[in-house]
Amino acid sequence: MGTNTKRTFIGKRNAGSSGEQSKATSSANATLNEALDAFIHAKEAEGVRPRTVENYREHIRYLADYLRTKHGWETAYANDLTPEIIRSYIKYLRTEKPRYEYAEGRKDKWVGLSVNTINIRLRTLRTMCRFWAKEGVTETNAMETVKNVVGDTIEEVPGISDEGIDRLLASYDVNNFAEWRDKVLIMLLLDTGLRITEAVSLTVDNVDYHLNTAYVPSQVAKNRRMREVPLSREVAKLLSQLHEESCGYFGESPFIFHNAYGEPFTAGAFRTRLNRRKKRLGLSRLSPHMFRHTFCRNYLLNGGDLFTLQKIVDHADIDTTRKYVQMDDEHVRQQHNKYSPVRRLLKRK
Incomplete structure (x- = not known):
């Protein structure tokens, strides 16, 4: 898993060289970015706003960065996502991910994202995985058994004194x-x-x-x-x-x-x-x-x-x-x- 080797997915039996089988094969071999584009295309048809689309792309970029740096997947396929892979990603976000990695001028690089931030990313990924499974882009819904992160306390939303x-x-x-x-x-x-x-x-x-x-x-x-x-x-x-x-x-x-x-x-x-x-x-x-x-x-x-x-x-x-x-x-x-x-x-x- 995680390699660039193309796999064959058998859809309808005895389909021969019909367009139906070609479509299924193409969907099953979709890269993560190709699957993302299919999801965004559907959501844009539903009328989601550009800012929401930006968030979709950003959340998948975070996941792709993790798969590349931690698993060596230069090209990730949507069908390669499994509950185990996603749970390892959650563990990374909780215990290893620098919180202010991209913040200009910050010296305090706390490790581990907040529970709320992690669950926002999981919510986006859960919606995508459900869509991909229903549309035949993936064989299974990798998020079906993955739960949200539970924190010890409810995080207070800060105001200003x-x-x-x-x-x-x-x-x-x-x-x-x-x-x-x-x-x-x-x-x-x-x-x-x-x-x-x-x-x-x-x-x-x-x-x-x-x-x-x-x-x-x-x-x-x-x-x-x-x-x-x-x-x-x-x-x-x-x-x-x-x-x-x-x-x-x-x-x-x-x-x-x-x-x-x-x-x-x-x-x-x-x-x-x-x-x-x-x-x-x-x-x-x-x-x-x-x-x-x-x-x-x-x-x-x-x-x-x-x-x-x-x-x-x-x-x-x-x-x-x-x-x-x-x-x-x-x-x-x-x-x-x-x-x-x-x-x-x-x-x-």
Whole structure:
């Protein structure tokens, strides 16, 4: 297994030289990349987004790299995947894979990926293997008996402390256009819990400055559902000011967020700029999604309810919302001091 030797797969009996047998032979000899292309072709026909396709390719690239470096498979065939091979891959991800191998400038190369990251890759591979088996690309479903990784504890989704937010916002020079734009974007993320792609894609037509509402179109939303997201008056005013100033620099544009050349600002560019800011401030972590987590946590701490929060942030499953709002020890202590039944009892005496 793992060699480049072509194998013969017998499909329909007595098919002779018919096209049916040729098709089966071709599918059974598909390389991992050829099988991936077949899967992507089917998913694109179903309407998956380009970002999802990129994730498919990335996850298979990780697997192919492992098969090449650990098993010596210069060309991997889809039919060579077995439960044993996949479990050895999982073990590698848990115990050997450097966590920050490709992160620029990182010196802390922790070993072993998080349980959540591994399970995301397994979920993608499970979907592919099921498709390949049903379509006859592989003889069996290699993921059929492979389970997700179970962690000892549920990993908390990190947010940013109030002190951290104050420090971050104070670090921006609002006399610089790019820094002011970044600050406005952070304020928007903290005010609404928007995903970063939804935020940078915001157009002036999708903001109602009278109702203080942002509209996320279905073609931008992750779950393909248009939704209305409330804005605070202060953030709505900042968006209006930013758009007006940008139009003064670059001319009329439907977009609210632009780079310094007048082009639409991108999520990738913002991530890069946050990474630089993180290094400048000496922070251990800083990413766009952390603002979404912070919004969710603070929304509940300020008295909001879980079901309204689920609608605002567009979670299909409320369990996802619960995961986003796990509190750290300090917030637990604060909430206990505020709502302890005994403290209320003693106050009545």
